[in-house]
Structure formats: structure tokens, C-alpha cells
Amino acid sequence: MARNDLAALLLTTEPEIRYFTGFLTRFWESPTRPWFLIVPTSGAPVAVIPSIGVDLMARCGVADIRSWTSPDLTDDGISLLTETLQELAPGGRIGVPSGHETHVRMPMADYQRLASSTHLTDDKGILRSLRMVKSEAEIALIRQACHIAARAFARVPEIARAGVALDQVFRDFQRLCLEEGADWVSYLAGASNQGGYADVISPATLRPLAQGDVLMLDTGLVHQGYFCDFDRNFAVGVPSPEVPDAHAKLIEATQAGFAAARPGATAADLFHAMNAICTGDAAVSDAGRLGHGLGMQLTEWPSLIPTDHTELTEGMVLTLEPGVSLPGGKLMVHEENIVIRAGGAEWLSPPSGPDILVLEG
Amino acid sequence: MARNDLAALLLTTEPEIRYFTGFLTRFWESPTRPWFLIVPTSGAPVAVIPSIGVDLMARCGVADIRSWTSPDLTDDGISLLTETLQELAPGGRIGVPSGHETHVRMPMADYQRLASSTHLTDDKGILRSLRMVKSEAEIALIRQACHIAARAFARVPEIARAGVALDQVFRDFQRLCLEEGADWVSYLAGASNQGGYADVISPATLRPLAQGDVLMLDTGLVHQGYFCDFDRNFAVGVPSPEVPDAHAKLIEATQAGFAAARPGATAADLFHAMNAICTGDAAVSDAGRLGHGLGMQLTEWPSLIPTDHTELTEGMVLTLEPGVSLPGGKLMVHEENIVIRAGGAEWLSPPSGPDILVLEG
Numbered sequence: 001m002a003r004n005d006l007a008a009l010l011l012t013t014e015p016e017i018r019y020f021t022g023f024l025t026r027f028w029e030s031p032t033r034p035w036f037l038i039v040p041t042s043g044a045p046v047a048v049i050p051s052i053g054v055d056l057m058a059r060c061g062v063a064d065i066r067s068w069t070s071p072d073l074t075d076d077g078i079s080l081l082t083e084t085l086q087e088l089a090p091g092g093r094i095g096v097p098s099g100h101e102t103h104v105r106m107p108m109a110d111y112q113r114l115a116s117s118t119h120l121t122d123d124k125g126i127l128r129s130l131r132m133v134k135s136e137a138e139i140a141l142i143r144q145a146c147h148i149a150a151r152a153f154a155r156v157p158e159i160a161r162a163g164v165a166l167d168q169v170f171r172d173f174q175r176l177c178l179e180e181g182a183d184w185v186s187y188l189a190g191a192s193n194q195g196g197y198a199d200v201i202s203p204a205t206l207r208p209l210a211q212g213d214v215l216m217l218d219t220g221l222v223h224q225g226y227f228c229d230f231d232r233n234f235a236v237g238v239p240s241p242e243v244p245d246a247h248a249k250l251i252e253a254t255q256a257g258f259a260a261a262r263p264g265a266t267a268a269d270l271f272h273a274m275n276a277i278c279t280g281d282a283a284v285s286d287a288g289r290l291g292h293g294l295g296m297q298l299t300e301w302p303s304l305i306p307t308d309h310t311e312l313t314e315g316m317v318l319t320l321e322p323g324v325s326l327p328g329g330k331l332m333v334h335e336e337n338i339v340i341r342a343g344g345a346e347w348l349s350p351p352s353g354p355d356i357l358v359l360e361g
Numbered sequence: 362m363a364r365n366d367l368a369a370l371l372l373t374t375e376p377e378i379r380y381f382t383g384f385l386t387r388f389w390e391s392p393t394r395p396w397f398l399i400v401p402t403s404g405a406p407v408a409v410i411p412s413i414g415v416d417l418m419a420r421c422g423v424a425d426i427r428s429w430t431s432p433d434l435t436d437d438g439i440s441l442l443t444e445t446l447q448e449l450a451p452g453g454r455i456g457v458p459s460g461h462e463t464h465v466r467m468p469m470a471d472y473q474r475l476a477s478s479t480h481l482t483d484d485k486g487i488l489r490s491l492r493m494v495k496s497e498a499e500i501a502l503i504r505q506a507c508h509i510a511a512r513a514f515a516r517v518p519e520i521a522r523a524g525v526a527l528d529q530v531f532r533d534f535q536r537l538c539l540e541e542g543a544d545w546v547s548y549l550a551g552a553s554n555q556g557g558y559a560d561v562i563s564p565a566t567l568r569p570l571a572q573g574d575v576l577m578l579d580t581g582l583v584h585q586g587y588f589c590d591f592d593r594n595f596a597v598g599v600p601s602p603e604v605p606d607a608h609a610k611l612i613e614a615t616q617a618g619f620a621a622a623r624p625g626a627t628a629a630d631l632f633h634a635m636n637a638i639c640t641g642d643a644a645v646s647d648a649g650r651l652g653h654g655l656g657m658q659l660t661e662w663p664s665l666i667p668t669d670h671t672e673l674t675e676g677m678v679l680t681l682e683p684g685v686s687l688p689g690g691k692l693m694v695h696e697e698n699i700v701i702r703a704g705g706a707e708w709l710s711p712p713s714g715p716d717i718l719v720l721e722g
Contacts, residue, residue, distance in 0.1 A: 027562040029548045029581060030660040031462045032653065052649060055560045069649045071664045076461060098469035100437060101392045108459035108472075109483060122470060171539045174546075178532045178539075183564070184546065185535075187390040199416045201388040203544070220390060288413060288430045292393065299391040303432045 001041045004124040007092020008085065009039040012105040015296040016097060016127055020045050022060045024225045026184070027053070033070040034106040036081050040088045048081045078110050085118050095123035101301060102127075128301050132293060133315040139339050139348070141226035142295065142317055145182075146337050146349040149219050152176040153232045161360035162211050162236050166192050167204040169215070177221045186227070187220030187298050195240040196330025211237035211361040214332060220298040227298050229319050230335040230349045237361015243332070246324045247356040250334035253277040253322035254351070257291065257304075261318065261338055261345035267308040274304070274322040291321040294337055316340045317348065362402045365485040368453020369446065370400040373466040376657040377458060377488055381406050383421045385586045387545070388414070394431040395467040397442050401449045409442045439471050446479050456484035462662060463488075489662050493654060494676040500700050500709070502587035503656065503678055506543075507698050507710040510580050513537040514593045522721035523572050523597050527553050528565040530576070538582045547588070548581030548659050556601040557691025572598040572722040575693060581659040588659050590680050591696040591710045598722015604693070607685045608717040611695035614638040614683035615712070618652065618665075622679065622699055622706035628669040635665070635683040652682040655698055677701045678709065 001009065011017050014028045017037045028035075036048040047062050050070035057065050066084055068077050085094060096104060099122065104111055114120065134142070152173065159172035169192075174185045190204070191197035192215040200218065209215060218231035233247055253274040260273035274290045275281045293300030294317045302310035304318070312318075321335040337348040362370065372378050375389040378398045389396075397409040408423045411431035418426050427445055429438050446455060457465060460483065465472055475481065495503070513534060520533035530553075535546045551565070552558035553576040561579065570576060579592035594608055614635040621634035635651045636642045654661030655678045663671035665679070673679075682696040698709040 024564050025562045026548050026550060026564070031464070031658060032660050032664065033649075050649065052562060056563050059563075071461065071649055071666060073461065073664075073666075073668050096469060100432065100434065100468055102468050103392070103464060103466050104469050105464050107461055107463050108457060108465050111469075167544070171542075171544070175536045175539045178536045181532075183528070183532070184549065187387050188545070189387060199413075201386045201413060202417050202420075203385050203387070288394075288411065288432055297390075297392060299393050303393065303434075305432065305434075307434050 001095065001126065004095070004126070005093055006095040006121070006124070007041055007089030009095045009123055009126065010085070010120070011037040011039065011097070011127070013103065015131070018225065018296060019127075019131055021047070021057065021062055023057055025053070025056060034077055034110070036077065038084060038088055046084060046088060048077060048084050050077070076110065078113055082114060082117050091119070093119045093121050095126065096120050097127045098122035099125060099128065131295065132301055133313060134295055134317050134339070135315070138226060138295060139315070139317060141224050142228060142337065143348045145221060145223035145226055145228035146230065148181045148223060149177060149221055149228045149230065150350045151180040152219070153217070156217065156232070156234060156357075157359055160209060160215060160234065163208050165206050165208045167206055169209070169217070170204040173217055173219070177219060181223070182221035183223055185219065185221045187229070188217065190215070190217040190231070192216070192236070193330065195243060195328065196246070196326035196332050198330060200333055209236045212240060214239060214243055215359065216333065218335060225296060227294060227296070228337055228349065229294050229298050230337050231333065232352065232357065233332060233334065234357045234359045236359050239356065242326050244356055246326055246332045247334070248354040249277060249324055250322055250332060251352055251354045254320045254334055254336055257320040257322065258338060258345050258347070261312060261340055263313050263340060263342065265312050267302040267304050267310045267312070268306050270318070270320070271304040271306055274320065278322050278324050289321070290323070291319045291335070293317065294319050312340050314340055314342055362456065362487065365456070365487070366454055367456040367482070367485070368402055368450030370456045370484055370487065371446070371481070372398040372400065372458070372488070374464065376492070379586060379657060380488070380492055382408070382418065382423050384418055386414070386417060395438055395471070397438065399445060399449055407445060407449060409438060409445050411438070437471065439474055443475060443478050452480070454480045454482050456487065457481050458488045459483035460486060460489065492656065493662055494674060495656055495678050495700070496676070499587060499656060500676070500678060502585050503589060503698065504709045506582060506584035506587050506589035507591065509542045509584055510538065510582055510589045510591065511711045512541040513580070514578070517578065517593070517595060517718070518720055521570060521576060521595065524569050526567050526569045528567055530570070530578070531565040534578055534580070538580060542584065543582035544584055546580065546582045548590070549578065551576070551578040551592070553577070553597070554691065556604060556689065557607070557687035557693050559691060561694055570597045573601060575600060575604055576720065577694065579696060586657060588655060588657070589698055589710065590655050590659050591698050592694065593713065593718065594693060594695065595718045595720045597720050600717065603687050605717055607687055607693045608695070609715040610638060610685055611683050611693060612713055612715045615681045615695055615697055618681040618683065619699060619706050619708070622673060622701060624674050624701060624703065626673050628663040628665050628671045628673070629667050631679070631681070632665040632667055635681065639683050639685050650682070651684070652680040652696070654678065655680050673701045675701055675703055
């Protein structure tokens, strides 16, 4: 911060504030109240938050908490925040995360009001750099999240077979994640269709699974505030011949990404290692990337794309997520989670073998 | 929009974009990619979105979709968005929701870049006004979400009794919500402690329920993109004498809010109707409000606070959420969901009676 001439950081989003305080609550689901954390160049962080959160923030060990009764329709914490910034960082530049993958979680009118009386600037990527490298405690939580999901995936044959509607499979899979120990299930995507699927972001349809379908489930469940993010593919009955081949190719690509993942390699290197197998390194898919960072959020920096030259270092947690095309405009994707160690990568999700799992047709 | 001299609206968040398009996906969980919708003064909305979302957006009936391969580290859709705005609203003022409960979901650096070449201003509360009044189709979905939660609450005796840890109750309650038909469970808060609880936003602890506890569970589950948001209190075994009295007072306050809820009354009127019973209208709690709007988000405009003079109209969906203090710094809260009709309010959640539900001690 001092090197970048920043007197303080101003943080407004859930992962940014949790990173420095451990403040973990699902209350962020409500957009009503803004929450602020100030990290001065020296001294402990100071929370400027709605009074409803004071008890929990104090239990997180934050000693200096300034609060107001929110919502306040004329001044929802902005005067208090301005005063606190002027006290902690008088006349100084205040770094606000402003780059890719960030947003400022407060009303734009309030941000502009704040900017008129303080010197707001970007944070020079400090938050990104800090959060990208995980501690052993963080890695252990992500591993536990992965193992919970792996146990739920192993039970998919209990809930999915020909005739069961996809929306029921989605509900039941989330139930399995909870039964296996997830605190909550923030993300579930997936699809099912003949010989592959068309898209990986749509909500579940009412269509029943049918013989010849490929079912994909991709979950980001949460364990003590940390995510996993990986998927599994299943053949419903006997798949068309392209499907087992595509699955084997996805596993081969994932293994190539794993082999390339070591300190000194770049995010782009991992992209090329996997894309060489998926497409002969010819094309970039609509998904735009073949993996990403993982941690307090479902997706974090970096992106496995040709233009991301972020150098991998020990402690980075990544997803490897290759995709292949199938006839008829279909596709299949596979995803695993890894951590970068001194000697190479280590699996956090128990990796899939080359054979696609088969469900009752 | 014309009255406010706006040539277009620019929308960046999940509920704002879904409101105009029906674009429903859990993919918003990833912070990586920005999504934009432009609503011009005349003509249909235009989506400017990452290519990964084009298929789903097209199936939503949006005819004009401009896309780019995201993430793009040098230009993540900003040139495309700028060009599209200049084409659809040349030289015109672009309204961006900027007031309370809003935020702009894109990197601040990109927003500032966009602002340097277009005339961005606030949306004059247009989105808030539109979203505050629900259609019959929206009301039906919220009612269904409420009934799913009500069925789950009725099954709490299956999962909660003295000796069961609170975190296990949280997991099992989410499982019950899914079994009863929730698409997913975006929000679960709650607490359990002797003779009331200290706070309503903390995550579940490992502490087992004990004889004399009050257990509160408050859920915002999602059904086809619409939330419920209400809670239930349970006594574990025989409660201290203050607890049944507090519960009866909460129900009385809720009923007073219900009786006051009709077209022409204000959000503040409902606050005072409930607070008169809870505190003799003496105090405002740390929660800051006694209810709020509800719909595509867990909490929406207005707030039931003394300073919110929003006039209630037919079709508004609200929560009534009184709270009372108990000895030892404890509190209890109760919450129900209603819709404003011509002749008064209608329950969407099946309302609780005055007697607190009792679990096995």
C-alpha cells in the first residue's frame, strides 16, 4: 500500500470484507444495507457497518466498529464513512478494488458523494494479489468442500435415471450435498441431452432424463465459507459412441493441465496444454476460458485464457475445465480442482478416470 | 423515461436484467463476467453479454443480442457497450439505477471509462417503481415459494430436538425445503439460545439445541426465480414464561401490521402499527426496520421504517417482521409475507397462530 501511495483500502463486498475479518453471514443476500471495511496502512481494520451486524463483527475480533441504524434514507452510512476515512487516512489516497471481477457494492449516488470529499482511486490489484494465494487453512477448507461434493457425486445413481425430470435431479443433488456436509449450495448448473448438451448455464428444465442422454452436474457448494467448483458427466444408459471418446479426451486434457500446473508456468500455459488436446489449440470456446481461480468465491482470478500471463505460485487454487465439441452443436465439459505446490500440482477434487459413469437407462 | 429526459436505461444486475428478459441462471454466482441490458425509450431491450450466455438469452426472446468472448482482459465488453449505447441513444442521457439498495455490477474502472464517452445519470427511481408493484403471475410464484417453506417449517419436528447441533438443523432444514419443492435455498438464517436469541444474522454454530432454547429459522428459498422470506420460532421443551408471551406479542404486532396494510397507507404506517405493540412505539431496533418488499430478491423496496413514506398500492408484496426484546439482551422476531389488495392485505405465507410451536426437549 505504501509503495502505491495508498493511505488505506476501502472494501465493500462480501469476500473482500470476509478476507480481513472472517465476517461470515448469508445476510449479504439482502441488497438493502451497505457494509464497509477500511484497512489503513498501519493499524487494524476498522468496520463501518449497520448496527444489525455489530455483535457478529465484534465476535470476529474487530475492535474498532463504527455503526449506524440502516436503512437510513437520507444518509446510509456515508457521512460516518467519510469522517472515518478522513480520520484514518487524512488527505490520503484510498484504494478501492476497481479492476476485472470486482464491483463496488454501494449505490452509485453514494459512491459519487463519497468521491467528492475523499480521494478514491483503484487498489492497484492489491486485493487480487493477496487473495490469489491461499493459506494452508484455506486450502484445507477447499479440499473439504471438494470431498463433500465428491461424496454427493458418488450418490448420483440414487437420484438420476431415465425418466427422472432434470429439475428433480437438481433438487435431489443439492439435498445430497447437504446430507454429505455442505453448509449450503450456492451454485448448481448442469444439463442433460442426447449425445452432449447445448449450454452449461441454463436452469434445470422439466425434461425427463432419457436413454442416450449425457447428464452433467457442476456444483459450487460451500464449506465454512469456501467453495469447491467441479462437475461430473454421466451417461444415461448406453451413450452414442462419440460420448465415451469425448469424455476420455476431457480427462486427457485435464491431466495435461495438471501436468503443466507448477510454479513458474502461467495461466495461459495451462490453457494451451488443455486446448491442444481439446481442439488442437485451434479455437477458443464461447465459455472463453478453460478454468479459473477458486476460493471464497466460486470463481476468482486468474482465468485460464491465452492472454492471462499470471505466473502460478505455490498456494494458488485453480479449476481445470476443458470442453470439447460433439456432433450437432453439442458440447461436453469436465472440471477438477487443484492447488499449486512447489513440485507441481496436487488434486483437491478426487480426479475422474477416463470412463464416463453410467446411470440406469 | 421520456418525462425524465432519459434516452435509455442501462442495467447491470441479475434482478434488473431478469425483470425485463426472464434471464434466469445461477451463473451470476461467478463475479468474472459483466452483463448489460439496454432498455431504450422505444423499441425492445438489447442485450450486450458474454458469448457464453447468448443461447439462453435468445431463448428468453431477446432478439437483439450483441456479444463478446469474456473474460477479455483489455476490453471486457466496454467498447461494444459504448458503441451500442451510442447507436441506440445517440447523445442521450442513460439512466443507471443509482439509489438505495442498488449497485452497479461492473468494475469501477470500466464504469468510469464508459462514463467518459456516454452521458450516464441515475434512473430517477424508474426500476424501483416498476419492480415494487408485482403482477398476478409474480404474486402466484411468491405464494408458491411461501407454501413450499410452510411445508418445510411443518416438518421441523422431524429434524430438531434437544441435542441436535444447530448447524445440522440448518443443513436438514435446507434439505426439507428442497424436498418440498424449492429450486434452491438462497437464504437461511436463524439462531437458538436460552429464552431468546442474541442476533439473527450469524451462521449456524455447532452448539446443540438445549431444553429451554428458542429456535428461530428464517428462510428465503427460491421458486422459479421468486423468493419467500419468513420465519418460525420453536420452543425446545418447556420455555421460560417470557417466551410464549413474547411470541403472542409478535403475532399481535404482525396482525396489527396486516390490518394497517391497505392502499393509501404508507410503509411508515405499518412500522408504527407494529412498533406500538412491540415497544409502545418507543424505540427503533438495531435491525432498523420491521419489514420490507419481497420478490425477485430476498429484500426489496420499501422499508418499514418511520422515514419511508412510500404509499402502498395494490400488488405490492411485503414482509411484516416485528421484533421484541427479552430479558438478558435477548430478542425474538417473527415474519410473514403479504400482498396488498384493493380491500386490504392478503396473506401469502400461511400465518402463525399466537402459540409458539414446541419441539421435543
